[in-house]
Amino acid sequence: xxxxxxxxxxxxxxxxxxxxxxxxxxxxxxxxxxxxxxxxxxxxxxxxxxxxxxxxxxxxxxxxxxxxxxxxxxxxxxxxxxxxxxxxxxxxxxxxxxxxxxxxxxxxxxxxxxxxxxxxxxxxxxxxxxxxxxxxxxxxxxxxxxxxxxxxxxxxxxxxxxxxxxxxxxxxxxxxxxxxxxxxxxxxxxxxxxxxxxxxxxxxxxxxxxxxxxxxxxxxxxxxxxxxxxxxxxxxxxxxxxxxxxxxxxxxxxxxxxxxxxxxxxxxxxxxxxx
Amino acid sequence: xxxxxxxxxxxxxxxxxxxxxxxxxxxxxxxxxxxxxxxxxxxxxxxxxxxxxxxxxxxxxxxxxxxxxxxxxxxxxxxxxxxxxxxxxxxxxxxxxxxxxxxxxxxxxxxxxxxxxxxxxxxxxxxxxxxxxxxxxxxxxxxxxxxxxxxxxxxxxxxxxxxxxxxxxxxxxxxxxxxxxxxxxxxxxxxxxxxxxxxxxxxxxxxxxxxxxxxxxxxxxxxxxxxxxxxxxxxxxxxxxxxxxxxxxxxxxxxxxxxxxxxxxxxxxxxxxxxxxxxxxxxxxxxxxxxxxxxxxxxxxxxxxxxxxxxxxxxxxxxxxxxxxxxxxxxxxx
Amino acid sequence: xxxxxxxxxxxxxxxxxxxxxxxxxxxxxxxxxxxxxxxxxxxxxxxxxxxxxxxxxxxxxxxxxxxxxxxxxxxxxxxxxxxxxxxxxxxxxxxxxxxx
Numbered sequence: 086x087x088x089x090x091x092x093x094x095x096x097x098x099x100x101x102x103x104x105x106x107x108x109x110x111x112x113x114x115x116x117x118x119x120x121x122x123x124x125x126x127x128x129x130x131x132x133x134x135x136x137x138x139x140x141x142x143x144x145x146x147x148x149x150x151x152x153x154x155x156x157x158x159x160x161x162x163x164x165x166x167x168x169x170x171x172x173x174x175x176x177x178x179x180x181x182x183x184x185x186x187x188x189x190x191x192x193x194x195x196x197x198x199x200x201x202x203x204x205x206x207x208x209x210x211x212x213x214x215x216x217x218x219x220x221x222x223x224x225x226x227x228x229x230x231x232x233x234x235x236x237x238x239x240x241x242x243x244x245x246x247x248x249x250x251x252x253x254x255x256x257x258x259x260x261x262x263x264x265x266x267x268x269x270x271x272x273x274x275x276x277x278x279x280x281x282x283x284x285x286x287x288x289x290x291x292x293x294x295x296x297x298x299x300x301x302x303x304x305x306x307x308x309x310x311x312x313x314x315x316x317x318x319x320x321x322x323x324x325x326x327x328x329x330x331x332x333x334x335x336x337x338x339x340x341x342x343x344x345x346x347x348x349x350x351x352x353x354x355x356x357x358x359x360x
Numbered sequence: 361x362x363x364x365x366x367x368x369x370x371x372x373x374x375x376x377x378x379x380x381x382x383x384x385x386x387x388x389x390x391x392x393x394x395x396x397x398x399x400x401x402x403x404x405x406x407x408x409x410x411x412x413x414x415x416x417x418x419x420x421x422x423x424x425x426x427x428x429x430x431x432x433x434x435x436x437x438x439x440x441x442x443x444x445x446x447x448x449x450x451x452x453x454x455x456x457x458x459x460x461x462x463x464x465x466x467x468x469x470x471x472x473x474x475x476x477x478x479x480x481x482x483x484x485x486x487x488x489x490x491x492x493x494x495x496x497x498x499x500x501x502x503x504x505x506x507x508x509x510x511x512x513x514x515x516x517x518x519x520x521x522x523x524x525x526x527x528x529x530x531x532x533x534x535x536x537x538x539x540x541x542x543x544x545x546x547x548x549x550x551x552x553x554x555x556x557x558x559x560x561x562x563x564x565x566x567x568x569x570x571x572x573x574x575x576x577x578x579x580x581x582x583x584x585x586x587x588x589x590x591x592x593x594x595x596x597x598x599x600x601x602x603x604x605x606x607x608x609x610x611x612x613x614x615x616x617x618x619x620x621x622x623x624x625x626x627x628x629x630x631x632x633x634x635x636x637x638x639x640x641x642x643x644x645x646x647x648x649x650x651x652x653x654x655x656x657x658x659x660x661x662x663x664x665x666x667x668x669x670x671x672x673x674x675x676x677x678x679x680x681x682x683x684x685x686x687x688x689x690x691x692x693x694x
Numbered sequence: 695x696x697x698x699x700x701x702x703x704x705x706x707x708x709x710x711x712x713x714x715x716x717x718x719x720x721x722x723x724x725x726x727x728x729x730x731x732x733x734x735x736x737x738x739x740x741x742x743x744x745x746x747x748x749x750x751x752x753x754x755x756x757x758x759x760x761x762x763x764x765x766x767x768x769x770x771x772x773x774x775x776x777x778x779x780x781x782x783x784x785x786x787x788x789x790x791x792x793x794x
Contacts, residue, residue, distance in 0.1 A: 096714045097534065097745035105441075135435060138447055142431040142662070145670025146705070147424065147454050148726060148737040154451035155740050158444060165440050180439045204673045253732060260683060261676025268672065351438045351496055358553050360438040360496075360546070401761060455741055462725040465707065471727060472704045528724070535745070677729035678705060684730065
């Protein structure tokens with residue numbers, strides 16, 4: 086069926102960009118160390134994509150259903166890149182890793198696992214994570230691992246938009262009404278205790294100089310930039326202690342089990358099935 | 361501040377002022393008889409405007425409510441690829457709803473009014489979305505059968521006499537072509553998978569086939585408004601013509617899937633050159649569309665919840681815009 | 695503010711124009727609602743360019759657009775009718791003469 090039309094505003098194309106299938110087919114095998122690092126990146130993106138996708142059909146306005154859907158779609162895309170690449174080290178597919186690992190085998194940070202809450206809480210989580218991810222990918226594009234660098238290059242452009250989306254909403258909620266100011270401020274307080282998790286160097290990152298980005302190296306820019314936007318939104322930078330017990334070696338939030346129970350339920354009913 | 365759309369839309373009602381109504385009607389009739397297009401600021405008979413507003417907004421509501429059965433499976437999609445596809449598809453549906461609201465607004469009714477009609481239960485939407493999506497195979501059946509029926513309905517609407525509606529349909533049809541294929545592919549994978557998967561696929565087709573045929577609306581003899589819609593070049597084919605076309609397309613597609621269509625009376629009629637098909641349960645249709653389907657209550661509840669829980673966000677953004685405008689005005693004044 | 699509750703909550707309407715590739719004009723794609731210009735641009739990206747339909751997007755408040763000849767009675771464009779001498783095809787004597 087074709088819909089010939091002179092209306093150039095509907096001319097479509099798939100565009101040119103890296104895909105998960107290409108990573109699987111290019112025949113490159115990640116080392117064990119690189120794969121462990123790729124899991125960090127992939128699991129964060131997967132958990133947040135899963136969380137955000139819940140907003141689709143529930144957003145404050147239809148335009149926002151689409152915006153949040155776009156961001157969630159980007160994140161699931163990033164997860165597919167990183168998990169596919171990680172899987173090459175162990176002969177596993179992205180789906181083996183997403184659907185058939187148990188809770189303690191995931192390596193996501195606690196921030197991305199936190200509940201959506203209201204729109205303010207979601208935007209607070211988006212703000213922190215997209216600002217972090219922006220710093221991260223800005224450096225990962227220089228990784229000596231070409232695949233990680235290529236994924237980061239694609240993801241960085243998308244994350245720039247996620248960051249802008251979060252910042253625009255932070256301003257509107259912070260400056261908008263009394264109620265919105267209160268809600269976004271509460272959202273920031275809710276998410277703030279999980280920030281440190283993002284910036285821990287550990288044996289995985291330390292084993293990959295020049296390949297992995299050392300998380301602690303991102304902290305200064307992150308702190309400065311996030312403080313600026315929070316102040317511009319007339320909000321207060323939360324002064325709270327960090328929550329105990331958050332590293333990626335197996336510490337995780339209560340929420341993770343619920344996220345995985347929902348995400349994995351069907352795939353696990355039919356192990357080995359194709360979809 | 362005025363309602364923002366007011367100026368944009370006011371011209372519509374002013375259009376015929378000071379003019380001879382008959383001359384305007386003649387011009388409209390001429391446009392229709394030439395199979396030309398009617399554009400927003402043209403004079404049009406009230407019936408035409410009302411019919412279109414109702415049809416286009418119902419169509420928009422259907423897209424928006426239609427997001428729900430599929431959104432239910434985004435978080436449980438069985439592979440990351442399917443998850444991504446489904447997210448893109450449901451997101452498209454929000455987009456299609458917006459294209460259609462955008463077309464409906466050009467007829468003079470603002471989106472918030474149309475939306476309120478939906479929330480108040482005064483506006484209808486396609487009854488198919490009141491059926492539950494219980495299994496993953498239902499996502500396949502919705503794509504293949506429901507989107508398939510929708511496309512069958514929509515392709516002729518690309519030539520609808522009302523310009524903005526036709527243009528919205530062109531955009532929607534272009535985007536929807538992937539929706540039906542991905543649904544068919546889901547069912548194909550299932551029907552070529554384990555016996556349990558195949559059973560899941562057959563069960564979904566059994567449940568969605570009848571309601572999908574009903575998406576074309578009541579039989580022609582019970583559809584009195586269709587004639588007028590066709591005379592106005594809004595509709596190009598009758599309900600039964602489109603339904604027949606759809607059945608004829610589905611039979612070979614079901615065969616290619618290795619699944620059966622749940623209709624014992626379905627058989628090729630050499631004389632007519634079409635498939636004969638069994639009677640549909642129109643009592644069920646009437647009951648579901650008037651609010652008594654399996655999920656009517658949940659669908660409406662979710663829509664209302666999204667709207668009311670989002671109110672503070674919409675207000676905040678509007679208030680921010682006002683503050684910024686005031687701030688800028690002050691800077692200019694200073 | 696003297697606005698009704700409804701007006702304080704509803705976002706204004708914007709018209710969206712998309713340039714599909716370099717070298718082409720922006721073409722009207724449709725409309726959307728957004729609280730302000732910044733968000734309108736972002737919503738336009740999400741709504742009208744999900745499949746690479748655009749390299750550039752314009753948004754314009756719908757009420758900022760003035761329309762010619764709102765009644766579409768044709769008078770506005772009548773002057774251009776019948777002036778075939780504005781078109782090259784009017785001049786037939788030069789048929790067969792090259793590069794003219």
